[in-house]
Amino acid sequence: MTEPLPFVSWARPGRPAGFTDSVRPESPGFLVYPPACAPRPSPPPSDRALVVIPTYNEAENIAVVLTEVLAQPGDFSVLIVDDASPDGTAAIVRDMQTRFPGRVYLIERSGKLGLGSAYVSGFRFALEHDFAYVCEMDADHSHDPADLPRLLAPVRAGEADLTIGSRYVDGVRVMNWPIGRLVLSYGASIYTRTITGLPVFDATAGFKCFHRRVLAAIDLDRVKSNGYSFQIEMNYRAWRAGFRLQEVPIVFTERTEGQSKMSKAIVREAAWKVWELRLRSLLGRL
Template sequence: MSTPPNPSARSAPSIVMVLPTYDEADNLAWIVGRLRAAQPDVDVLVVDDQSPDGTGDIADALAAEDPRIHVLHRTAKGGLGAAYLHGFAWALEHDFDVIGEMDADGSHQPEQLHRLIEALPEADLVIGSRWIPGGSVVNWPLRREILSRGGNLYVRLLLGIGVRDATAGFRLYHRATLEAIGLEQVRSTGYVFQTDLVSRTLRAGLTVKEVPIEFVERVRGASKMSGAVASESLKRITAWGLRERRAQARRLMNRVGERTR
């Protein structure tokens, strides 16, 4: 793993994008090259879950040629959330001001990262959103779009939040945001991790801003999303929502009780 440059030596906020990988040998060099070309001042951290296709070796080769590319090798496939938590911990330890997320398969276009960066002064968490005006998806079947839109509507209604794309994975967090939301208490390891961190950010009284992006379906390699993954996410979100509704009911009853005393 290469040594990151000293972020304090820069005048602009130091940014690192965390890219979790598992079997992304066909995509990694391509997407990292695009990211470094689009944002030369942004560092890249590849977090590889011991990919059997050699993704980790490709990451090491890229890091050997570019001091702004860094690599973490995990010993097993532990899930998206676990990889991000590992990457966040590394980024915080190395004093980056802003820590970002993006997919390694090309779905998130590095050429649009500037939209998120420009919104940083206005929010504690910036999300590249598919489902706000100006956002879009490319090459998605209607069934998948309905599933994503419906899932996000379910999240908004059940958790009582206004974010329209709470499941999105193209994000920028201020380091203070990650420090405030209790990452050590996060237990989400799969795709529900994204919704979990949005909810935690809002519960901490922080600001979330969505900016429109064009999401492009991967053209190489296999998607890690499956029916089982979606079902598990739905179960977790339902449990959180019911817990929050019970807490709201208790708070309401306590207020009513105080007024009648």
């Protein structure tokens, strides 16, 4: 049996010391589908974990990912935030709700509104529904659901406020990426650390677990980023607010089904966002 991978912690001084079947839509065009059946017994509200998964055209992956997430120890629930996928992703999720009553939620949005706003919608849902822990992960199977308990454990134990599934904290743990994509991702983290001072090896990682107090402390109305820059912004805001960030080594595997959502616009946004965050922080306007 192999030894468990270590945790690597970073901290800043001065850190701050019942399920409903529907949720108020955030704006016109936002539809929330509750489970078809009454929820099964669950842990106390103060100890529940929700995994937020944004989707756009993930029909080839979503059923497998959902099944594997719900098989993990820790009694995770899942919220899918779907941006009107034309491939029928939402219909598959509704079918999964009948298979896993009380554990799968779905928000259907009116169009392709972006990754960052999808996560913000999920965070608001988690806070309104009294989840204690909120995880992020991709829908394309690049994040291994078996790593969710490892991300949750330090937050649940009070050792960290935000854990980050890191590809780079313990060497380079990426599979099936072309060298150009790897250099871009690794370089983005170095670039972010240099400009902002954020002490994280994998600043753009999208596999995370937040304690709810982090999300409650961040003004989500001010978070406007998408793509890589959304992950950078959430890390930076949490760190500047004094919360403890901990990187947990993971292995990232490039998707085998569906198409990547990476674009030049996402890269440009991330390049400018780090300067904006740094400047706003210096001016006290973060």
